[in-house]
Amino acid sequence: MTKLDELFRDPPPDRDSYILGQAIPFNPDQWITRLPSDEWWPKSLADLPRAGRWPAVDRRTVFQIAEHADTLEGRRDLLIAALAWGTGTKAREVVRRARIFHENDLDWLDERICAAKAEVDSGDPVAAYLVLNDRDARVKHFGPAFFSKLLYFATADRPAGERWPLILDSNVALALNELSAQEWEADERWDSKKYASYLELAHSWAERWGTAPDVVERMLFDRGKQLRGGTP
Numbered sequence: 205m206t207k208l209d210e211l212f213r214d215p216p217p218d219r220d221s222y223i224l225g226q227a228i229p230f231n232p233d234q235w236i237t238r239l240p241s242d243e244w245w246p247k248s249l250a251d252l253p254r255a256g257r258w259p260a261v262d263r264r265t266v267f268q269i270a271e272h273a274d275t276l277e278g279r280r281d282l283l284i285a286a287l288a289w290g291t292g293t294k295a296r297e298v299v300r301r302a303r304i305f306h307e308n309d310l311d312w313l314d315e316r317i318c319a320a321k322a323e324v325d326s327g328d329p330v331a332a333y334l335v336l337n338d339r340d341a342r343v344k345h346f347g348p349a350f351f352s353k354l355l356y357f358a359t360a361d362r363p364a365g366e367r368w369p370l371i372l373d374s375n376v377a378l379a380l381n382e383l384s385a386q387e388w389e390a391d392e393r394w395d396s397k398k399y400a401s402y403l404e405l406a407h408s409w410a411e412r413w414g415t416a417p418d419v420v421e422r423m424l425f426d427r428g429k430q431l432r433g434g435t436p
Contacts, residue, residue, distance in 0.1 A: 207320065207383055211379075211423060211427055212409065212423070214228075216413050216414060216419055219415065219418075219419055222422065223416070223418050224262065224263050224264040224361075225263070225264065227255060228289050228292055230293055231293045231295075231298070232245065232249065234293070234295055234298040235284065235298060239284070239302065241253070244280060245284070248265065248285070249261060249265075249288065252265065255279065261285060261288055261289050263289070265285070267357060267359075267360050268360075269281050270282050270357050270360040274331075276314060279314060279317050279318070279321070280314075282358065284352065287353075290349075291352055295413075300345065301345070303345040304343065304345045307344045308345075308346075316336060316341065316343055317354070319335045320335040320358070321358050322333045323335060324364065325364055326365075327364035328365060329355060329365070329399075329403060330367075330396050330399055331332050331371060332358075332371070332382060334396040336351040336354075337395065339352075348373070348393060348394055349371075349372070352370070352371050352373070353371050354373050356369050356418070367403050367404075367407060368407070368416075368417045370406055370421045371418075371421055375389045375390075375424070375425045377389065377392075378427075379424040379428040380402060381422065382431060383431050407420075
């Protein structure tokens, strides 16, 4: 049995709980004090259920926030929610993510997000990825691991085309390196061709497994974490 067969041996998990219900704790104060203004903090991130000490935001909530991303405030809320979901509670990581708002022109930042979202809305996730990975127009401190989260959530869980934009980070890359014929490095800045290759693989595996593409994405993420921790 191949590693791929082993990974997808069991029936796929329920998407509602495994994906939409995947909740990540965050510390609101760490974010609010580092945003350009405390008024930037999304109202939709207030009064969320707690996971121990901290409130937690799940994928479903971020998708709901994306439904209002046709305005400046809505796009800002989506960006912050996607960052909070992807970062967790480590203060050092929040500091790194918050540099996006202080080392880029904010109007230009919104222009790049608008351009990428337009491609998502048209059903072309690879073109959307290229917008934010353009060597001559990159958003500082906003690499693929996080801007692919923004692209994923920007669909509001209603992808426009045959290919869903999916999250690509170092854990997913580690799993792809094990399971695919292509070489993947966890610390590289994956180009749009590699992103297209990833989407093709993830969608084909999802079809084979009888599940949604983002279920495959999380399975790859979980496998990548195992590999990072030394699990064969």
